[in-house]
Amino acid sequence: MAKGYSLHIGLNSVDPQHYSGWDGKLKACEADALDMEKISQALNYSNISTLLTANATLKNVTAEIKKAAEALESGDIFFLSYSGHGGQVPDLNNDESDGTDETWCLYDGQLLDDELSELWYVFKKDVRVIVLSDSCHSGTVTRARAYGLSLDTNFDVQKEIRYRYLPLDIATETFNQNKAYYTMKQQKTTSNNTNIQCTVKLISGCQDNQTSADGDINGLFTEKLVAVWDNGNFRGNYLDFYNKIKSLMPPIQTPNLYNIGASNPDFDNQSPFSIQSNTLPVDRNAKENVILSNG
DSSP, rough: OOEEEEEEEOOSSOTTTTTTOOOOOOSHHHHHHHHOOOOOOOOOOEEEEEEEEOOOOOHHHHHHHHHHHHOOOOTOOOEEEEESSSSEEESSSSOOOEEEEEEEETTEEEEEEHHHHHTTTOOTTEEEEHHHHHSOTTTTOOOOOEEEOOOOTTTTSOOOOEEEEOOOHHHHHHHTTHHHHHOOOOOOOOOOTTOOSSSSEEEEETTTSSSOBOOOHHHHHHHHHHHHGGTTTTTSSSHHHHHHHHHTTTTTTEEEEEEEESSSSSHBBOOOOOOSOOOOOTTOOOOOOOOOOOO
């Protein structure tokens, strides 16, 4: 019988010592992680870990991912969620078309998308990995208090919105302050996604060139995801789930569905987060312009 491991990460602030004096205060990221924890509990995941703010360090996060990789076998599932600031650093190993590596801003430093990609190599063949990322610049990543106004008429245009991104000036200062460190991290990662044996499915809160909104209770993406999930009453596969969430989002924040690693049509057609490999009837009418990359 398949088993499920999950890891849920939520940061309402970061360590100013690493981020050039910036603490990146946010409000709803820990709550996002705890809500994803509740989904794992409801689905009877056998091992559930949650890392909040000061505990969400580079060491702790990578250790938990490696622990899951070691424990999970073919047919098992790893549910990974991240809620916090998303960042970008200059791409020094020339593997990004936009010239930047996307990052998760963990408490004591940024985890590069290159590093996440390296971690997928540790997972065994046919392990299923589902990643949720409620952070800025997260479209292919498998909040300084910046404000803006929603352009969507379904939202209160008077409401101030906190965005979950590392401001450009802080990002530049942080990179320059720790340039040798980030250069070393990029030089150590050489993966190109072509030989990953597991299947990694990302549903992100926005595209790489967009920002994700924080909130008072949940981030906007997580708020809509929880509503669609509806305490486990949602019926459909991952594409259905993505399409429904996307339909509830404003045009300035467009979630992405992105796959890397081994092709796994059965995984595609399963109920979201399901431990068992049960499949659902394929909706032949479900058409959406999403990035579905297997390499």
